[in-house]
Amino acid sequence: MSNWKKRLSAEGFRITASRRAVMDVLLATSVPLSPREILEQGRRVHRKLGLVTVYRTLALLEHLRCVRRVHREDGCRGYLPCSPGHSHALICRQCGRAAEFQGFADLQALIARVEEATGYQVDDHLLQLSGLCLDCQS
Amino acid sequence: MSNWKKRLSAEGFRITASRRAVMDVLLATSVPLSPREILEQGRRVHRKLGLVTVYRTLALLEHLRCVRRVHREDGCRGYLPCSPGHSHALICRQCGRAAEFQGFADLQALIARVEEATGYQVDDHLLQLSGLCLDCQS
């Protein structure tokens, strides 16, 4: 049983055909998918999947930190699977392929300086990189 | 004549009452405003301002880098005025007050390492911090 399903069960959520369909789609993608795209792909394995359930499942998976939402110029609802622990997304602006990376110490240093300069107490951040993946560079 | 208006003229765009209204609202805010909020405030000075024009003016100002879009859990269409040059937004999660900060060298270092690790050629980034402003810490 996949990690995600374990997490759902552990938190008292039921494993349903609809949720499995959504999870299967997300686990298989390397490109951010919109709710509508997830619906379309999900229906290939679970015919009666509904869009409402896609939204609900995405909210749930996001809450459990199984997926992350990607923000782009042309839409802020691209969903990607994400590894456990803190990481950020790097998206190819050509083909959409996503990679993950860690925030290392640089960010902590930057944040410390920003706190110093502004007086704000920083407790969250949104960091996303974009560029060209190896394939799209040629 | 304000900086923004100069920039509009310079690029061949006309200075209209509607655009002035939207710009006035944006120049005066320290909190990200949604198109609808901009419409409401803008109508206080230009009665017949329409929502469509708010959207169009925002797209224009964003293109000219006079305003930036802020992404949040509860909506990715908050608009803020932004200073010339490269900077990022820092938002108070309590009262919404925004501050700007520069990306310094830390980010370059981080990006270099990410390029090294992933093979991607990074050419853009989205960075936003959030936390509590000085007032909201007490």
Place this chain on the structure above:
DNA sequence: CCCTTAATGAAAAGTTTTTTCAACTACAGT
């Protein structure tokens, strides 16, 4: 196998954003 109750999906409602198009007006040229 029941039973309880979480979960689902169709439809409706509510929102947000874009497209259309006739009317308007900023402003360059006279």
Place this chain on the structure above:
DNA sequence: ACTGTAGTTGAAAAAACTTTTCATTAAGGG
């Protein structure tokens, strides 16, 4: 100033997106 033209506007309609409702289904513990 006056005029012509092309950029701009706003109402309305269309399209797209997201949430709510509610009767029905089915997961999974007992």
